Amino acid sequence: xxxxxxxxxxxxxxxxxxxxxxxxxxxxxxxxxxxxxxxxxxxxxxxxxxxxxxxxxxxxxxxxxxxxxxxxxxxxxxxxxxxxxxxxxxxxxxxxxxxxxxxxxxxxxxxxx
Amino acid sequence: xxxxxxxxxxxxxxxxxxxxxxxxxxxxxxxxxxxxxxxxxxxxxxxxxxxxxxxxxxxxxxxxxxxxxxxxxxxxxxxxxxxxxxxxxxxxxxxxxxxxxxxxxxxxxxxxx
Numbered sequence: 538x539x540x541x542x543x544x545x546x547x548x549x550x551x552x553x554x555x556x557x558x559x560x561x562x563x564x565x566x567x568x569x570x571x572x573x574x575x576x577x578x579x580x581x582x583x584x585x586x587x588x589x590x591x592x593x594x595x596x597x598x599x600x601x602x603x604x605x606x607x608x609x610x611x612x613x614x615x616x617x618x619x620x621x622x623x624x625x626x627x628x629x630x631x632x633x634x635x636x637x638x639x640x641x642x643x644x645x646x647x648x649x650x
Numbered sequence: 651x652x653x654x655x656x657x658x659x660x661x662x663x664x665x666x667x668x669x670x671x672x673x674x675x676x677x678x679x680x681x682x683x684x685x686x687x688x689x690x691x692x693x694x695x696x697x698x699x700x701x702x703x704x705x706x707x708x709x710x711x712x713x714x715x716x717x718x719x720x721x722x723x724x725x726x727x728x729x730x731x732x733x734x735x736x737x738x739x740x741x742x743x744x745x746x747x748x749x750x751x752x753x754x755x756x757x758x759x760x761x762x763x
Contacts, residue, residue: 538709546690569749573754580755580757588749632749633747638693639695640693642690642692
């Protein structure tokens with residue numbers, strides 16, 4: 538089955554700096570790659586996603602890039618703010634019925650004011 | 651606004667007890683999921699359901715069962731709780747198939763003594 542590796546497990550940045558979180562996946566048939574953000578005491582929430590027919594997607598301060606050949610994708614957050622502090626999860630899916638996602642291990646991002 | 655609610659935020663049970671975790675969604679979603687979340691392991695799928703009375707095993711179904719008698723409600727059952735089932739349990743729901751966002755509840759932190 539699919540295996541998703543996520544790095545780093547923790548990341549500390551200064552407010553205003555950029556943060557990058559990287560994920561690799563094992564199943565070349567995977568074609569959907571969402572990113573979820575989990576704030577303290579809450580369930581994860583989708584922040585951005587990308588499909589395999591697109592190499593990059595941007596939404597304000599966040600962007601995701603996908604390299605299908607290397608089977609890795611990354612989340613980029615620019616101009617980080619304290620409210621970006623959370624745990625971020627990448628995931629991969631083959632887009633089958635029910636959209637079963639395989640999640641990475643998570644990255645705890647801390648933005649220091 | 652989609653809402654996924656879980657019956658308890660915190661639960662403490664003893665080894666061998668039968669445990670029920672309830673999840674309700676209010677958006678008429680076809681798909682419902684149960685995950686467990688452990689540090690460093692991300693979210694791992696226990697079971698999912700794509701319709702009433704339908705269920706599919708996820709990656710770690712051992713020791714768990716599920717019930718979906720009504721579209722809006724998905725229950726996770728631990729037939730005989732064990733200490734290695736101490737974890738955070740997250741319920742999610744989504745509509746349709748392929749590429750659709752999963753909406754998560756706030757989670758139930760279960761401790762088995």
